[in-house]
Amino acid sequence: MTSRDDDRFRVRPGPPKSPRTGQPGGGQRFVSRVLREASKAGVKPSQTARAGGRSAAKLGRGHVAAQTAGRRLGPGARRVVIKARYVVLKQAGARSVETHLRYIEREGVDRDGGKGHAYGPTTDHADLADFEQRGRGDRHQFRFIVSPEDAQQLEDLRGYTRHLMTRMEGDLGTSLDWVAVDHWNTDNPHTHVVLRGRDQTGQDLVIARDYIATGMRQRACELATEWLGPRTEREIREGLLREVEQERWTSLDRGLQQQARDGVVDLTTADSDAARSPRTLLIGRLQRLTDMGLSQTDGMNRWRLRPDIEPTLRAMGERGDIVRTMQRALGSQQREMAVFTPGDGAQPVVGRVVGKGLADELQERGYLVLDGIDGRAHYVALPAGTELEQFPAGAVVEARGSAEARAVDKTIAGLAEGGLYRTDHHLALLRAQPGRGDPQETVAAHVRRLEALRRAGLAERVTEGVWRVPADLPERARHHDAQRLTSGSVTLQSHLPVERQTRVIGSTWLDRQLIAGAVGVADKGFGGELRETLRQRSDFLIERGLAERHGTRVVLARNLLGTLRQRDLDAAARGVAGETGLPYRPAVEGERVSGVYRRNVLLASGRFAMLDDGLGFSLVPWKPVIEKRLGQRMTAIVRGSTVTWELGRQRGLTI
Structure with a gap:
């Protein structure tokens, strides 16, 4: 190497380039994505990705502890089930934490059937509102359910949980901010633990996947075994004996599945652990499975298991x-x-x-x-x-259950000519049939549906007011709705019990049943009670001049539901006017009502939103989606008991 100054040089490496794009920084962004994904908890150690030669399962706190935990556990160790959930708070929603904390501390979960009591590391009376406030800036949160098999014997489940969390602090190398509530309302007492996603330095708490998957459970098993001692051979055998007749997936079934070769279990030379799964218990379980149609004999001491036995x-x-x-x-x-x-x-x-x-x-x-x-x-x-x-x-x-074909889809398909639906053609037809509502609003409702179908790939907007639709649109749209609503839909028909609906002023579910003729109502159970409450409701309507009795028949007044709803609204409006000092401005059928959404009012006729326009207020039918817009200005169009909401100023953004 020469000493001349012009021969000297300094290496100045440039930023790494992505092998795919050749752009600087691409490789670093890729590593960042890997690290970010690897920090998510709850995945089994086998499901790992490699980034820079490091296993994603090893990233985060607790990896070393996960490898050493449980080494002292023998076959008689106490068993603990732990379920874990990693919650990204931004994705879960603003009310996720509040709702979960309220749920775990609900009524009926303590030993005496009363309200649950939250506790923390050092207090028996944790303030959940304060805990929720402390964690508002957190990126994520951990939620655990800790369920020791012998929780009834532990007695001090609260002390057990505190000891477990203390051991976790040692494993993770940081103090933890958590609250917990013990639940005694099931056959298996358990504890809900909510852990903030911050460590003691205020940084994001990242827990290694293998610690979440196995390490924490092993620590819980160690602690339960220390407190109660290992299970005796008699306890193990009695537990397995109970599994022989059970109609669920058991440890005996898991053992049989592991012994099976090509779906066949051969117990002629079974090498089972006598202390855990004696041959006689395995045979008893196989005989029970045969009775249930989940296995069949395949020779002497041989059984063939059904492929779908576990599910x-x-x-x-x-x-x-x-x-x-x-x-x-x-x-x-x-x-x-x-x-x-x-x-x-x-x-x-x-x-x-x-x-x-x-x-x-x-x-x-x-x-x-x-x-x-x-x-x-x-x-x-x-x-x-x-x-x-x-x-x-x-x-x-x-x-x-699954959605039925919508009338709006049938109308669109029926009006389409050559596969094209035209709004001007639909509008002209409606104007030629007066008395069927606002033609503009009807067409607008069809356009909103077409926009939803376009986003689902079921319709195409050719130009303004012209849409291309398939001939079988109603069936395709029904199938799409059915996939979107895989759990079906559950609708609240009335928040009032039927006995309270009998003598209220308002459009009730009982009134709708009277009009429909009480179809499908049985003579027993709730159906029998309903028939009696319908009779009482009829008597009340007759007293108020809203129905007449003709022999055994009851004739209801015309527009009964509208009359009852209006009386209910008028009474509620007087109350709101007395509280606020604002005059009541009734919504006019088919006209727009605008104002700031102040609150909702729950009536016998349903839930209504209060819109304040500065000069007065109106009450219009409420929908769940507007609750997120409390305090914002909105516009509604009311037609009878239905409403169309226009949210914000965006064109066509209605519900």
């Missing part, structure tokens, strides 16, 4: 859980039970709410138990994200 047994276990849930909700009432299954041909179910809860507490998927008007009890799974608070006990609810 079938898991489904049977879930159905057994549903039956027990319904029995608890019904109490001493005897009903034929049914599970509502949305799908083509599913008949609507109408009934009152006698039970509700979460079928999946971690994913917050709810369910309702309905005492149906058909005399049966129905279990209805709610669509994801549905809040249970909107279905109070005693409320009347309707569940429907």
Whole structure:
């Protein structure tokens, strides 16, 4: 190397380039994406991606602890189930944390059937509102359900949880900010733990995937074993003996599946652990599976398992859980039970709410138990994200299956000529038939539907006012709606129990049943009670001059629902006017009503939104979507009991 100055040089590497684009920084962005995805918790260690020679499962706190946890556990170790959920708060929504915290501290979950009590690392009375406030700036949150198999024997479930979280702090190398609530309302007492996604330095708390998948559970098993001691051979055998007859997926079934070769289990020379799965128990289980049609004998000491044995047994276990849930909700009432299954041909179910809860507490998927008007009890799974608070006990609810073909789709297909639907042609037809509502608004409703179908790839806008649609549009659109509403739709028909509807001024669900003739109402169960309340409602309407009795028939007044709704609105408007000092400005049929959405009012006739235009207020039918726009100015067009909302100033943005 020469000492001349002009021979000296300094290496100045440029930014890395993407091998695909050749642009600087591309490689770094790729690594960043890998690291970001790897930080997400809850994936099994086997599901790893390689980035720069490092396993994604090893990224984050707790990886080393995950490799060492559970080494001291023997075959008699206590078992603990832990379910984990990683929640990105921005995606979950502003109310996600508040709703979850309110749910875990709800009524009926403590030992005495009372309200749950939140606690933390050092307090028995944690302030959930303060916890939610502290975590508002967090990127994510961890939610755990810790369920020791022998929770009843632990007695101090609160102390157990605190010890577990302390061990987690040691494994993760940071203090943790968490709250928990113990639930004793199920056959398996368990604890809900909500952990903030920040470490003690205020940085994002990233936990290694393998710690979430196995390390935390191993720590929980170690702690339970220390507190209660290992299970004795007698306890292990009794547990397995109970599994022999159970109609669910058990550890015996898992062992049989592992021993099977090409679907055949051969117990002639079975090498099973005598302490955990004695040969006699395996034979007993196989005989039970044969009775259930899930296996068949294939020679001496040989059985052939059905290929779908695991999903079938898991489904049977879930159905057994549903039956027990319904029995608890019904109490001493005897009903034929049914599970509502949305799908083509599913008949609507109408009934009152006698039970509700979460079928999946971690994913917050709810369910309702309905005492149906058909005399049966129905279990209805709610669509994801549905809040249970909107279905109070005693409320009347309707569940429907897959969507039927919409009338608007049939109209569009019927008016299309050569596969083209034209708004001017539709408008001319409507104007030639006076008395059928506002033609402009009717066509606008069809255009809104076409816009939705265009986004789904089922229609094409050729030019302004001209749309290309397939000949079988109604069926395609129905299929699209059915896929979008895989859990069906559940609608609140009335928040009032039927006994409270008998003597109220307002357009009630009972009135609609009277007009429809109470079709499909059984003589037993809730159906029998409904027939009696309909008689009482008829008597009340006769007293108020809104119906007449002619022999055994009751003749209802014309426009009964409109009259009752208007009286209900007038009474509510007087109350709001007294509170606010603003005059009431009734909405005019077919005209636009504008104002700032101030609040909603719950009446016997339904829920209504209060719009304040500065000079007075109006009450118009409410829809769930407008609740996010509280305090904003909106416009509505009211026609009877229906409403079209125009949100913001965007053209055509209506609901």
